[in-house]
Amino acid sequence: xxxxxNVLTPPPWTNQPLTVxxxxxxxxxxxxxxxxxxxxxxxxxxxxxxxxxxxxxxQQAWNWSVSRFEKDPTVLRFRLDRLDFGRATCLFFLDAGVxxxxxxxxxxxxxxxxxxxHAIGYYDVVGGPFASTWRMRTADPAGNQLSFHTSAGVSxxxxxxxxx
Numbered sequence: 001x002x003x004x005x006n007v008l009t010p011p012p013w014t015n016q017p018l019t020v021x022x023x024x025x026x027x028x029x030x031x032x033x034x035x036x037x038x039x040x041x042x043x044x045x046x047x048x049x050x051x052x053x054x055x056x057x058x059q060q061a062w063n064w065s066v067s068r069f070e071k072d073p074t075v076l077r078f079r080l081d082r083l084d085f086g087r088a089t090c091l092f093f094l095d096a097g098v099x100x101x102x103x104x105x106x107x108x109x110x111x112x113x114x115x116x117x118h119a120i121g122y123y124d125v126v127g128g129p130f131a132s133t134w135r136m137r138t139a140d141p142a143g144n145q146l147s148f149h150t151s152a153g154v155s156x157x158x159x160x161x162x163x164x
Contacts, residue, residue, distance in 0.1 A: 017079035020054035020146060022160070023065030026072035029162050033076075037154045047134070048126040049110040051147035052154060054078065060130075060143050062164055075164040078157045085125070088153055093128030096139035107131050124153030 024032070031038075042050035055061050058075060065073035093103040111134055116122055130143035148154045 015082055018056070018082055020056055020078050020080060020157075021058045021061035021163075022052070022054045022076040022078070023061035023063070023068070024074060024076060025065065025069040026074050026162075029074050029076050029160075033160060033162070037148070037157065039149070039151070039154065042149075044113055044115070045111055046147070047107050047110060047131045047145065048128075048147040049114055049116075049149065051126070051149040052157075053145055053147045054157075055130075055143065055145050057142075057144065058164070074162055076160040077163045078160045080156050080158070084156050088124035088156060089122075090125045090127070091123045092126070096129035096131065096137075098137045103128060104134070104137050107134050122149045124148065124150045125156065 022032075037052045039050070039052065042052060044050055046053065055064075058077075061075045062073070065075060091106075093100070093106070096103045111131075125146060125148055127146040128144070129139040129141075130145050132138050132140040132143070148157065
């Protein structure tokens with residue numbers, strides 16, 4: 001008698017790499033693959049401050065690239081070793097509800113131009129929900145983001161590849 005697998009049972013945990021995606025255009029993707037991530041190109045006024053942003057959701061990265069670039073939108077994929085995060089200074093937000101004062105005060109400061117993460121300097125990596133309307137304190141319930149702010153943070157990403 002064979003045992004039918006339970007479709008709700010996930011595969012065993014293997015500490016597999018974390019796959020993340022970055023939406024951009026073909027020209028920028030090629031530059032990143034050739035020369036690496038240049039944090040000097042990071043934009044001000046973003047949720048977690050100037051940095052290199054990725055998501056665990058391929059569709060979110062694609063939507064971002066299409067909305068930002070009329071010509072040649074594309075997506076880069078990176079695979080991160082989860083254990084390497086232990087070397088980095090990280091800040092993660094789990095809640096972006098209207099009453100999540102820590103999240104919204106951080107986003108408010110960064111969106112208004114903070115270039116360092118307050119008086120303590122930079123975090124290597126910041127992760128959490130994607131603020132869809134930050135002035136109204138609403139986050140995209142289906143989105144997420146990780147931002148890399150230092151060379152130590154960027155080194156976690158390793159070499160990417162164009163996938164879309």
